[in-house]
Amino acid sequence: MSGVLLWVVSPKENATSLLGLMPRIGNPKRSKFCSRLSFSPGILAYSGAVAHPSRSSEERVYEVVLKQAALVREQRRPKEKALDFGEGVESSDGMTNWDLLNEAYDRCGEVCAEYAKTFYLGTLLMTPERRRAVWAIYVWCRRTDELVDGPNASYITPKALDRWEKRLTDLFDGRPYDMYDAALSDTVAKYPVDIQPFKDMVEGMRLDLRKSRYQNFDELYLYCYYVAGTVGLMSVPVMGISPESKASTETVYNAALALGIANQLTNILRDVGEDARRGRVYLPQDELAQAGLSDDDIFRGKVTDKWQSFMKDQIKRARMFFDEAEKGVAELNSASRWPVWASLLLYRQILDAIEANGYDNFTKRAYVGKAKKLVSLPIAYGRAIIGPSKLTKPLVAR
Ligand SMILES: CC(C)=CCC/C(C)=C/CC/C(C)=C/CC/C(C)=C/[C@@H]1[C@@H](COP(=O)(O)OP(=O)(O)O)[C@]1(C)CC/C=C(\C)CC/C=C(\C)CCC=C(C)C
Ligand SMILES: [Mn+2]
Numbered sequence: 248m249s250g251v252l253l254w255v256v257s258p259k260e261n262a263t264s265l266l267g268l269m270p271r272i273g274n275p276k277r278s279k280f281c282s283r284l285s286f287s288p289g290i291l292a293y294s295g296a297v298a299h300p301s302r303s304s305e306e307r308v309y310e311v312v313l314k315q316a317a318l319v320r321e322q323r324r325p326k327e328k329a330l331d332f333g334e335g336v337e338s339s340d341g342m343t344n345w346d347l348l349n350e351a352y353d354r355c356g357e358v359c360a361e362y363a364k365t366f367y368l369g370t371l372l373m374t375p376e377r378r379r380a381v382w383a384i385y386v387w388c389r390r391t392d393e394l395v396d397g398p399n400a401s402y403i404t405p406k407a408l409d410r411w412e413k414r415l416t417d418l419f420d421g422r423p424y425d426m427y428d429a430a431l432s433d434t435v436a437k438y439p440v441d442i443q444p445f446k447d448m449v450e451g452m453r454l455d456l457r458k459s460r461y462q463n464f465d466e467l468y469l470y471c472y473y474v475a476g477t478v479g480l481m482s483v484p485v486m487g488i489s490p491e492s493k494a495s496t497e498t499v500y501n502a503a504l505a506l507g508i509a510n511q512l513t514n515i516l517r518d519v520g521e522d523a524r525r526g527r528v529y530l531p532q533d534e535l536a537q538a539g540l541s542d543d544d545i546f547r548g549k550v551t552d553k554w555q556s557f558m559k560d561q562i563k564r565a566r567m568f569f570d571e572a573e574k575g576v577a578e579l580n581s582a583s584r585w586p587v588w589a590s591l592l593l594y595r596q597i598l599d600a601i602e603a604n605g606y607d608n609f610t611k612r613a614y615v616g617k618a619k620k621l622v623s624l625p626i627a628y629g630r631a632i633i634g635p636s637k638l639t640k641p642l643v644a645r
Contacts, residue, residue: 303465304465304466304468304469304472305465305468307469308468308469308472308476308504311443311444311447311472311480312480312497312500312501312504313497314441314443315441315443315444315480315483315484315500316495316496316497316499316500317496318439318441318484319439319483319484319488319496319500320496321439347426347429348429348430348433350426351383351426351427351429351430351433352379352382352383352430352433354426354427354430355379355382355383355385355386355427355430356378356379356382358382358385358386358389358427359382359385359386362389363385365589365590365593365620365624366385366586366589366590367382369585369586369587369589369590370382370586372582372585372586373486373582373583373586374582376437377485377486377487377580377582377583379430379434380434380437380438380485381482381485381486382430383427383430383431383433383434384431384434384440384478384481384482384485386427386430386431387415387427387428387431387445388448388478388481390427391411391448391449391452392452392474394407394408394411394452395452395455395456396455403456404456405453405456405457408449408452408453408456411449412446412449414428415442415445415446415449416442418431418432418435419432419435419442419445421436434485438484438485439484440481440484440485441480441484443480444477444478444480444481445477445481447472447473447477448473448474448477448478450473451470451472451473451474451477452474454470454473455474458470459526459527459528460528460532460542461528461529461530461531461532462531462532462533463531463532463533463534464531464534464564466531467515467529467530467531468508470511470529471507471508471511471512471515472504472507472508474511475507475508475510475511475514476504476505476507476508476511477507478507479500479502479503479504479505479506479507480500480503480504480507482503483499483500483503483579486579486580486583486587487579487580487583488578488579488580489577489578489579489580489581489634489635491634491635492578492635493635493636494575494578494635498574498575498578499575499578499579500575501571501575502571502572502573502574502575502576502578503572503575505568505569505571505572505575506568506569506572506575506587506590506591508568509565509566509568509569509571509572509591509594509595510590510594512561512564512565512568513565513594513595513597513598515529515530516558516561516562516565516597516598516601516608517597517600517601517608517612517613518608519545519608519609520548520608520609520610521612523545523546523548523609528542528545530545530561534557534560534561535557538553538556538557538560539553540553540554540557545609548609548610549609550605550606550607550609554606555605555606558601558606558608559606562598562601562602565598566595566598569591569594569595572591573591576588576591576630576631577633577634577635577636578635581631581634584630584631584634585627585628585631587631588626588627588628588630588631589623589624589627591627592623592626592627593615593620593623596615596619596623597613597614597615598613600613600614600615601613
């Protein structure tokens with residue numbers, strides 16, 4: 248994928264390869280969610296709106312959620328931007344554009360299979376159309392993350408991210424740069440996917456370049472939305488909501504957002520030691536201080552009573568986001584539920600693994616073993632059979 252870097256990195260920042268080839272006020276649901284976050288005294292108190300008299304991160308993110316939900320309701324299909332993959336035009340090697348597009352999607356599938364095997368297996372249950380669209384989104388996310396986390400991360404500047412974003416707008420306008428972009432370009436033309444979550448993910452990568460401390464949970468929440476909540480918002484329009492669902496579109500998007508946030512909080516809790524070795528502390532500074540801890544304690548990496556108690560609260564909060572996410576999975580199209588349940592159950596078990604490690608996330612990496620993974624798959628399947636509740640819920644037109 249040296250093409251990506253040739254394009255993203257300026258000639259001076261020469262590099263070679265990437266990825267191988269190369270709530271809301273006025274919204275009862277959100278208010279309920281926030282009140283759940285603040286049920287516990289101490290660090291879990293959700294103080295965003297108080298600490299920031301303007302708008303809290305959750306309010307800002309919720310505006311994006313509403314916009315995405317509205318787009319799906321309208322089933323917006325920007326056909327005018329769709330690429331013309333007419334079957335007739337042959338290239339010199341005899342391949343039609345149609346063949347090239349199919350190959351592009353296949354390549355996305357190969358990247359997925361290599362980097363996220365379980366997730367890839369889950370997607371095989373989806374319809375072929377949806378499956379390849381999710382692969383295309385996955386590959387774009389993976390490449391975006393690789394820009395700041397991959398082997399060439401030290402060459403990446405804010406300007407390089409601007410170029411990556413320009414490339415994103417081009418592909419949304421039907422002008423893909425390479426094969427992977429072509430697959431995503433086709434996907435966003437076929438499904439009501441908006442560009443905002445993609446741009447927001449790039450913004451998250453910009454944050455990673457310039458920020459290594461988060462003062463409070465409000466700041467961290469925004470970061471988690473940028474790098475992970477966005478994935479939920481990108482995926483739902485492709486995965487689809489069950490025709491039997493009586494839940495409002497906003498409810499489903501909130502759940503999707505919550506799953507992304509839960510996953511990223513889990514990532515952060517798992518990687519405390521690894522991040523500290525790179526000079527990064529994602530944990531909210533005010534909550535550390537309230538627990539009598541500081542960056543120095545993290546760099547020292549000693550598991551103390553204070554650390555254990557702090558971690559218990561952090562894990563509790565991550566689980567709340569998983570609980571919030573659970574409420575929406577049943578509303579998805581039946582074929583999409585299994586991979587989502589599988590990813591939710593597997594990721595949540597990382598929190599159990601941190602507990603099992605005695606909260607030593609400085610020197611031990613929490614992971615879910617093969618056996619536990621295997622057991623989770625039929626459990627996920629069992630849950631996926633359960634569709635939307637037949638009970639009438641407050642109906643918002645969809
Ligand atoms: C209603 C409902 C619950 C719907 C489900 C919506 C849905 C599919 C949500 C997906 C949530 C999800 C998997 C979020 C990804 C979160 C994540 C782990 C983000 C990582 C960011 C950066 O992390 P960091 O650098 O700290 O850590 P690493 O060491 O690099 O891991 C990411 C790496 C960003 C890039 C994200 C991806 C590559 C994953 C993209 C995944 C998809 C597009 C497919 C999602 C579909 C399913 C079925 C899980
Ligand atoms: Mn990463």
